[in-house]
Amino acid sequence: MSPRPRDTDRATGTDTGNDTGTDAGSGADVETSAQPRQRIIEAAAGLLAREGRDAVTTRAVAVAAGVQPPAIYRMFGDKGGLLDAVAEYGFARFLATKHVDPDPPDLIEDLRGGWDLAVEFGLANPALFSLMYSEPTRPTSAAFRAGLDVLMGRIRRLAAGGWLRVDEALAAMLIHATARGAVLTWLSLPEDRRDPALLTTLRESMVAAVTTQEPAVQDTGPAGAARSLRAALPEQTVLSGAEQHLLREWLDRVAAEG
Known part of the structure; x- marks a missing residue:
């Protein structure tokens, strides 16, 4: 099943699906937020979704949030600081969509589902998604790191199962790069050229690159077993930190030969 491109309003660029969650740009969000900082961030996110990044000026955000421009400078420093806060808000929204099953019945389908979720979020929030990934320093945000922890959990489960x-590091890069590339490529295409087969093909190419068709631990080769043992190391308490470090170095060498 391929990720579903979400319906968006052409005038505002915001998601028009039937989700029960509240859209970042809705007036209700801005009016009911109790905290001025959050109200400003939500107002900026709304302008970003409706009119694009150039519309996110200090004056426009101040009007939308019902504050004076100096308040924005006090809280965020400048427009760049405000955009960083909006990007962090986007990472937090994305993190909130992730429902983690600690013991999924099918690890490969769990991987597909996580990839689909990332792509669907990007397609439903194009301006916000582009802002989130436009600066190399933004992936250091707390919400981004929390999302990465979810991804690494999926990858460790695959490794522990021999799949x-x-x-693990390369797997994370492949998953992240293909999902991000899928979104940006889709958004760059004219609407009449947007073929859902593109998303399905990219996802399945990622799955084929990251996983094996059968659990490697069932094979006689040592590489799959090394990856499985390495993934399970954080769960054991017998070895000291130094011993774990040395064993991980050895396992890295064995896994690299596979």
């Missing part, structure tokens, strides 16, 4: 074809 991982590559090392």
Whole structure:
């Protein structure tokens, strides 16, 4: 099943699906927020969704949030600081959509589902998604790191089950890069050229690159077993930190030969 491109309003760029969650740009969000900082961030996110990044000026945000421009400078420093806060808000919204099953019945389908979720979020929030990934320093945000922890949990479960074809760090990069590339490529295409087969093909290419068709631990080769043992190391308490470090180095070498 391919990720579903969400319906968006052409005038505002915001998601028009039937989700029960509240849209970042809705007036209700701005009016009911109790905290001025959050009200400003939500107002900026609304302008971003409706009119694009150039519309997110200090004056426009102040009017939308019902505050004076100096309040924005006091809280965020400048427009760049405000955009950083909006990007962090986007990462937090995305994190809130992630429902983690600690013991999924099908690890490969769990991987597909996580990838689909990332792509669907990007397609439903194009301006916000572009802002979130436009600066190399933004992935250091707390919400981004929390989302990465969710992804690494999926990858470690794959490794522990012997399904991982590559090392965990490379798997994370492949998953992240293909999802981000899928969103940006889709958004760059004219609407009449947006074929859902593109998303399905990219996802399945990612799955094929990251995972094996059968659990590697069932094979006689040591690489899959090394990856499985390495993934399980954080759960054990027998070895000291130094011993874990040394064993992980050895396992990295064995896994690299696979």
